[in-house]
Amino acid sequence: MNVLYFAWVRERIGHPMEEVESEAETVGDLVAELRAREDRYEAAFADVSALRVAVDQKLTDFDAPLKGAREVAFFPPMTGG
Amino acid sequence: MRIVVQEAPFDLGDEANRFAAGHRDMGAIVTFTGVVRDLATGDLDAMEIEHYPGMTEAALTEIAQQAQSRWSLGDVLVIHRYGRLEPGALIMMVATAAPHRKDAFEAAEYLMDYLKSRAPFWKKEHIGADASWVSAKDADEDALSRW
Structure with a gap:
């Protein structure tokens, strides 16, 4: 699946998008997998x-659940308007 | 309904006139315009607005549809810009048309409240060499509870 990052999450991780091979069943499981990768993900x-x-x-x-998901995006609370 | 997400400036007068034209049964047009506000110190160089292409348009459409289901509206317009905007620049506008003003005012407020914390936009302030992401305010989240 494609994982996207926006705003300071993008800046901390260092790129806006990546393809991730994962069997994670939920968003929380995916977060745990990403956190275990490198310090910048942990941060x-x-x-x-x-x-x-x-x-x-x-x-x-x-x-x-992430079953069938093609795109997951992480970002801080939104500040539109 | 018209939803526009663009980097380019928009002309408030042209948009409001175009939106208001052609309705014979709408007694009220309400428009709201958001403007990049300088800091009290006058130090803001620019506001940079990031968004999530695709989801932004979908989220704005859904918010506008919710407004249309809750109030008697003839039409809804949402324009929101992204990119680097200087103080005084127009960031966004909403417009609502309704037979009566109460629906038009309330729907415009509803659109603004939801757009602030449910549409995927993020603001970053540029002040000299420094840049910092604007934090979401609890008050903006609390504002949703009244609907």
Whole structure:
């Protein structure tokens, strides 16, 4: 699946998108896999309460299942308007 | 309904006139415009707006559809810019058309409240050599509870 990062999450991880091979069943499982990769991921995901997630461009939560998901995006709370 | 996400500036007068034209049964047009506001110190060089192409348009469409289902509206317009904007620049606008003003005002407020914390935009302030992401405010999240 494609994993996208926005705003300071993108800056901490160092790129806007990557393809990730994962068997993670939920968003939370995927976060645990990413955190275990490198320090920059650990830094970005240290406090998931400060993050929001979208699966296939729909806002959801960290318990959401990933079965069939093509795109997962992580970002801070939004500041539009 | 018209949803526009663009980097280019928009002309508030042209957009408002175009939106208002052609309705014979809408007694009220409400427009709201968001502007890049300088800091009290006058130090803001620019506001940079990042967004999530694809999801942004989908989220704005869904918010506008929700407004249309809750209020009696003839039409809805949302324009939101991204990229680097200087103080005084127009960031975004919403417009609502309704037979009566209460629906038009309330729907415009609803659109703004949801757009602030449910549409995937992020603001970054540039001040001299420094740049910092704008934090979401609890008040913006709390504003949703009234709907």
